[in-house]
Amino acid sequence: MSFVEYKDIIQNGDTAIVFLGHDSMFAIKVQQGGATQTKYGAIKHSTDLIGKRYGSRITCSKGGWVYILHPTPELWTVTLPHRTQILYSTDISMIIMMLELKPGSIVCESGTGSGSLSHAIIRTIAPTGQLYTVEFHKQRADKAKEEFHEHKVDHLVTVKTQDVCKEGFGVTNIADAVFLDIPSPWEAVKYAKSALKIEGGRICSFSPCIEQVQRTCLAMTEQGFNDISTFEILLRVHDVRTVSLQLPDFGTGDKNSLDKPADTVSQSKGKCCTDSQQGTIQFKSGAPVKEMAGHTGYLTFATKYLS
Known part of the structure; x- marks a missing residue:
């Protein structure tokens, strides 16, 4: 099972999405002999899941039913275990479009956090791209490595544990794009510039406060970046x-x-x-x-x- 390669049959060890409704879904790891409890009753992995097709309607022990879906970055975003605040698909889609990401792109990211954006970037740059993601917190970095391995995308991502504001990304003049989601992005702008390819590239910084935006824009100007623009994406339902x-x-x-x-x-x-x-x-x-x-x-x- 891979988040960038789709298959039909549920197998032991897969990450799958239990879909109860658009406002109710969660991720599980399919295990031989395992079971998952839902409000409609239990799902036995060995008999109810393994060998069935993704998208199947599964009847639970109490008579209710759920759908079992193949994971995607979008579904993972709404079901992942939160280690930090995360970006959602509304902002993620804008980031991927404005950074002009495509298969084969090389991207630097800081910080990794819960990996919501990371999975979307990996799916976009596969099968020949590479994501270099930096996380200051060692436990979060180790957990992200574990998830990338379980999701069969670890060959597309390199996880580093370091302070990007002091040590940078560890790469020079290779990135097509850089993304910053850290408390003081203006301190990392010069390292982002050195990570970007010589012939140019794009940078994006996410900040919740306008004061952070102002300092970041000033740092971008000082480092010679052009076409600086700021957006806020609000979803109106x-x-x-x-x-x-x-x-x-x-x-x-x-x-x-x-x-x-x-x-x-x-x-x-x-x-x-x-x-x-x-x-x-x-x-x-x-x-x-x-x-x-x-x-x-x-x-x-x-x-x-x-x-």
Whole structure:
């Protein structure tokens, strides 16, 4: 099982996603003789999972059912064990696009954290690219190495434990892109510049505070970066529901417009539909949910031109 190569059959040792619904899913490691408890009952790995196809509907011991999905970076992002705060797909998609990543790209990242962005980068640069990721915290770095090995992507990533603000990335003039997610990114900008290839490259820094952005932009300018721009990506979710309203009583007015049968009214109302027996009209209504994130973080991008 690999996060960058897909297969059909669930095997012993795989990481799989138990899907109970869009708001309820979790990752498991499939093990011979193992079992997983869900709100619908137990799933026995040996009989219920191993040998079955990914995407299968599995009946649990209490009679309920779940789907077993092949892992992807997107599914891993919403099910991974949190060791730090993570980036989600909304920001990740912007980062990968703006850094112009593609198969074969060489990328430097700091810090590794929980590996959410790392998995998305690896999937994008496979099969010939390489990710150099730096994590200051040794336990987090060791856990990330373990997960990359379990997910069969360790040949595409090099994990280093060091302070990028003092020691850099350990590579020089080879990276197509650099990503920074650290408390003081302005201290690492000069090392990012030295890691980028001589003929140019792209850099991105993620920061939650505008003061961090200001200092980082100043450092990028001092190091000769160009096209500096900052974005904040906010996801706005709309709630779509069916609304039923009573049909008004128009009395006995114009026979040509007011006494039309229900099916004619439905046609004249476009996407609305009527129920002549109930005396109601139904239509779809969409409105933003009452609660949404008011702030996520700032993404600052810049370009290194020819040195």
